[in-house]
Structure formats: structure tokens, C-alpha cells
Amino acid sequence: MYALREAFAAFRRTPVLTGLSSAMVGLALFAVGLFALASYNLHLALSAIEERVQIVVYLRDDARQSEIDLAEKELGELPQVAQVHYVSKREALDNAKKELPDFADLFSTSEVNPLPQSLEVELKSGSRTRPVVESIARKASSYSFVEDVQYGREWVDKLFMLRRIGAVTTVVLGAGFFLVAAVIIGTALRIAIFARREEIHVMRLVGAKNGFIRRPFLLEGAMAGLLGGLLAWLLTYATYRGAYAFLFAVAWIPGAWVLGALAAGALFGALSSGMAIRRHLRDL
Amino acid sequence: MIKLTNVSREYPRRGYALRDVSFHLPKGEFAFLTGHSGSGKTTTLRLVHMMERPTAGEVRVTGYSSQLISTREVWKVRRRVGFVFQDFRLLPGRTALQNVAFVLEVTGTPRKEVMPRAQRLLAQVGLAPKAGAMVNELSGGEQQRVAIARALANDPFLLLADEPTGNLDERASRGIMDLFWDINARGMAVLMATHDLELIRKYPRGRVLELDNGNLVYDSQQA
Numbered sequence: 143m144y145a146l147r148e149a150f151a152a153f154r155r156t157p158v159l160t161g162l163s164s165a166m167v168g169l170a171l172f173a174v175g176l177f178a179l180a181s182y183n184l185h186l187a188l189s190a191i192e193e194r195v196q197i198v199v200y201l202r203d204d205a206r207q208s209e210i211d212l213a214e215k216e217l218g219e220l221p222q223v224a225q226v227h228y229v230s231k232r233e234a235l236d237n238a239k240k241e242l243p244d245f246a247d248l249f250s251t252s253e254v255n256p257l258p259q260s261l262e263v264e265l266k267s268g269s270r271t272r273p274v275v276e277s278i279a280r281k282a283s284s285y286s287f288v289e290d291v292q293y294g295r296e297w298v299d300k301l302f303m304l305r306r307i308g309a310v311t312t313v314v315l316g317a318g319f320f321l322v323a324a325v326i327i328g329t330a331l332r333i334a335i336f337a338r339r340e341e342i343h344v345m346r347l348v349g350a351k352n353g354f355i356r357r358p359f360l361l362e363g364a365m366a367g368l369l370g371g372l373l374a375w376l377l378t379y380a381t382y383r384g385a386y387a388f389l390f391a392v393a394w395i396p397g398a399w400v401l402g403a404l405a406a407g408a409l410f411g412a413l414s415s416g417m418a419i420r421r422h423l424r425d426l
Numbered sequence: 427m428i429k430l431t432n433v434s435r436e437y438p439r440r441g442y443a444l445r446d447v448s449f450h451l452p453k454g455e456f457a458f459l460t461g462h463s464g465s466g467k468t469t470t471l472r473l474v475h476m477m478e479r480p481t482a483g484e485v486r487v488t489g490y491s492s493q494l495i496s497t498r499e500v501w502k503v504r505r506r507v508g509f510v511f512q513d514f515r516l517l518p519g520r521t522a523l524q525n526v527a528f529v530l531e532v533t534g535t536p537r538k539e540v541m542p543r544a545q546r547l548l549a550q551v552g553l554a555p556k557a558g559a560m561v562n563e564l565s566g567g568e569q570q571r572v573a574i575a576r577a578l579a580n581d582p583f584l585l586l587a588d589e590p591t592g593n594l595d596e597r598a599s600r601g602i603m604d605l606f607w608d609i610n611a612r613g614m615a616v617l618m619a620t621h622d623l624e625l626i627r628k629y630p631r632g633r634v635l636e637l638d639n640g641n642l643v644y645d646s647q648q649a
């Protein structure tokens with residue numbers, strides 16, 4: 143418990159230094175937080191767009207119901223397909239009226255229904271890639287009663303690219319910011335330890351164990367990291383609220399990310415403190 | 427107790443600070459380590475405290491050997507051997523009592539016992555009235571006493587002292603010397619470095635070890 147008391151005493155003794163190091167850590171982790179917020183929302187947006195990637199198989203008017211049922215069943219059994227939904231000519235017309243109210247009159251006055259019946263093929267979430275989409279489209283067009291198959295060709299490609307860029311930047315930039323945060327914690331603690339090097343030296347000379355000397359510094363590092371993490375969380379949350387109120391509806395990052403970042407902050411603090419104190423305990 | 431066997435300490439570029447020194451200090455003995463400035467007195471004390479290793483030979487302190495001890499377990503030697511440093515190494519900005527209590531605290535004394543024991547140690551060196559004073563506001567002789575109280579904190583069997591009267595006037599010197607003899611009378615060995623031959627002459631009961639340029643040139647027990 144000496145370690146805990148000492149760690150708190152360090153905060154009291156040098157409030158400016160520890161406060162400053164926590165603040166620096168907080169700012170660095172804030173950058174990580176902003177980045178997490180941005181990339182998480184990008185991820186959500188891309189997923190939402192991706193959800194809409196689907197293949198529409200337009201059927202000829204003279205297709206027989208048994209043929210349609212067979213195609214629906216066969217397509218539905220493909221491993222990449224989540225579900226197949228049949229849209230009749232009637233439903234197509236109703237949908238069109240709903241989505242295009244300006245033309246609703248035109249549709250209702252006309253005697254014949256010009257819209258084709260179709261099968262909407264929805265893909266599983268990992269399968270919305272160009273090769274999959276193309277192979278399914280090819281299979282669908284091979285049915286004799288199929289008029290046309292449509293899907294956003296260039297769209298699928300771009301989306302896939304965007305996703306990859308998003309993933310790579312998240313990892314690279316996130317790691318970069320985290321590294322910066324680690325360096326800052328390390329430097330701040332090095333300063334804190336340097337300020338107390340005489341005390342550390344005396345402790346060793348009078349027979350304190352290395353572990354005993356190290357412990358309060360590890361705790362202090364962990365607390366500085368945790369405090370910085372909390373500060374970063376507050377700043378990020380404030381930014382999120384601001385963006386939500388004044389820009390557009392963004393989503394808050396998952397709670398597990400926040401907890402993970404706090405834990406990582408504490409761990410990083412303890413770790414860099416351990417590294418910083420090591421050279422003071424090395425000599426006889 | 428402590429035993430130096432053919433101990434040499436060489437510094438890169440500076441050459442030998444100590445060369446082939448051997449002596450044995452039995453339990454409860456009072457010994458002066460004397461010699462000109464630069465003859466190797468401080469180096470000898472540092473070797474006994476295991477603040478550094480000899481470049482040749484072996485230093486043994488109770489069961490511990492300079493050849494085997496590691497950074498991690500050197501605390502065991504430090505608790506058995508008190509060191510009164512020439513520059514005291516007190517923590518400024520803390521009181522006399524806090525400086526003594528600090529040692530007890532960091533060497534694992536139960537919390538309840540720390541303050542009473544620190545008080546008792548200060549009383550032992552005659553500094554009880556100044557317990558609450560900041561060490562940087564104390565006189566040289568008073569700081570010396572705080573340093574001694576601190577060195578005694580873990581009840582060592584040997585006390586090392588590096589020029590403890592070096593900067594003190596006649597009166598303060600005598601007070602400090604009496605204190606060391608008191609401590610020795612209670613069974614603790616003392617190894618005191620001093621270049622002051624006058625002082626040694628006043629205490630003929632002490633053993634004398636003389637260093638010259640890193641060589642042990644005189645030992646009153648071998649003479």
C-alpha cells in the first residue's frame with residue numbers, strides 16, 4: 143500500500159508535471175479517439191451502402207410460375223446468397239408509385255403495367271465483391287426466361303476499394319497515433335522520474351528492493367495513462383455531441399472500444415514508466 | 427564479517443584507485459581508514475557497500491560476495507551495512523524525522539512502527555529537539571547526526587563513515603566522534619575514512635589502516 147500512497151503523493155507533490163503529462167497523453171489519445179470516431183462512422187456508412195448491393199434479375203412476362211420458383215430456389219441455395227425475394231409486376235408498380243409520387247397518376251391511368259416482375263438477390267455480408275456478384279449474375283442470365291440482370295458494376299468495385307483503404311488507414315493511422323501517445327507518456331514519466339532520481343538513488347543506497355522502488359512509478363504511470371484516457375474520452379465525447387448537434391447524425395463508438403482504449407492507456411502508462419525507471423535500477 | 431581479498435579497482439583512463447588490497451574486519455571492531463586525499467578511502471567504502479564491484483579480487487560482506495551478488499539482491503547488503511556519506515545524501519525539503527522515517531518506510535517497516543522508531547533513532551544521535559526541522563536548515567554537525575541516525579535505521583552490524591568530521595569545527599567533531607564510539611560500544615563495527623591524523627591520534631583504541639596511492643601500506647594490527 144506504500145506504492146499506492148506514493149503514487150498519489152506523486153500527483154500531489156508535482157501536480158503540474160503529472161497534470162501536464164496526463165493532459166499530453168489525453169491530447170494524443172484524443173487524436174486516436176477522433177480517428178476512431180471518424181473511422182467507425184465511415185465503417186458504418188460503407189456497411190449501409192453495401193447492404194444495398196444486390197442483384198436484380200428481371201423476368202420475362204411469359205415466364206411460368208414453376209420456372210420462377212425453381213430459379214428462386216436455386217439462387218437461394220448458393221452459399222453467398224442471403225435471400226431471394228420475388229417481386230411481382232403488381233408489387234413493382236406499387237413500389238414505383240410510392241417512390242415516384244409525381245408519376246403515380248401516369249401509372250394508374252395507363253391500362254397496361256409496363257414494369258417487369260423480378261427476383262431480388264440479396265448477398266451475405268462478406269460476399270458483396272465483384273467476382274461473386276459477376277458469377278451470380280452470369281448464372282442468373284443463363285435462365286431462358288430471364289430478360290436482364292442488373293447490378294451496380296463499377297459501384298461494387300469502388301465500394302470494395304473504399305473499404306480496403308478505410309481499413310488500412312484505420313490501422314496505420316491508429317497505430318501511429320498510439321505510438322505518439324506512448325512516446326509522450328514515456329517522456330513525461332521520464333521527466334517525472336528524473337525529477338526524483340536522487341530519491342530513487344537514496345532508496346537503493348539504504349536497502350529498498352528494486353520492485354518496491356518500481357511499484358509506485360508503475361502505478362503512477364498507469365494512473366497518468368488512465369487519467370489521460372478519461373480526458374481523451376471526454377474530449378471525444380464532447381466532439382461527438384457537437385458533431386451530432388451541428389453537423390449530422392454520427393454514431394458513438396462502441397463501448398468496448400472506449401474500455402479497450404482506457405485499459406490500453408493505463409497499460410501503456412505502466413509500461414513506459416517501467417521502461418523509464420529501468421535504467422535507474424540497473425547499476426549495483 | 428567483511429573481508430577483502432586481493433582487491434583492485436581500476437578506472438578506465440584513471441588507472442588504479444585501489445591495488446591488491448587485503449584486510450579483514452572482525453565483528454564489533456573500530457577501524458580508521460586513513461591516507462592522503464585520492465589514496466582510495468572512498469573507493470574502499472564504496473566497495474564494501476557494494477556500490478561498485480572490484481575489477482580484481484573479492485569483497486565479502488557477511489554471506490555475500492562481490493562476485494556473485496546481483497543488482498536485484500544488493501539490498502540485502504545495504505540493510506546490514508549503514509553508510510554515512512561524505513555529502514550526507516539527505517533528502518532536502520524534508521524534515522530530519524522524515525529523512526529517517528523514509529529509510530524505515532522503504533525497507534518495509536510496518537507503518538505503525540515507523541514514526542516511533544524514527545523518533546528513537548533521532549534521540550539516539552541527540553537530535554530529538556530538531557526532529558521537525560528541515561534538513562537543509564540544519565548545521566553541518568546536525569545534518570551529520572541525521573545521516574548517522576539514518577544509517578542506523580536498519581540496525582546494521584557495520585557502520586561506514588566517509589570523512590564524518592571533515593567539515594566540522596573542533597567541538598562538533600568531538601561530539602560526532604563520541605557518538606561513533608558510543609555506537610561501537612554497543613557492538614557495532616565502524617569503518618571510518620579520515621585523512622585527519624590528529625583525530626586518529628586522539629583515539630588510540632581504534633585500529634588504523636593506511637592507504638597510499640591505492641596500496642594498503644600500514645595496518646596497526648599487523649605491525
Ligand SMILES: Nc1ncnc2c1ncn2[C@@H]1O[C@H](COP(=O)(O)OP(=O)(O)O)[C@@H](O)[C@H]1O
Binds near residue numbers: 440442461465
Ligand atoms: N568514478 C571514478 N572514475 C574515475 N576515477 C575515480 C572514480 N572514483 C575515484 N576515482 C579515482 O580513484 C582515486 C581514489 O579516489 P577516492 O577513493 O575517492 O580517494 P579518497 O577518498 O581517499 O580521497 C582517485 O585518483 C580518484 O580520482
Ligand SMILES: [Mg+2]
Binds near residue numbers: 467468469588
Ligand atoms: Mg574520499
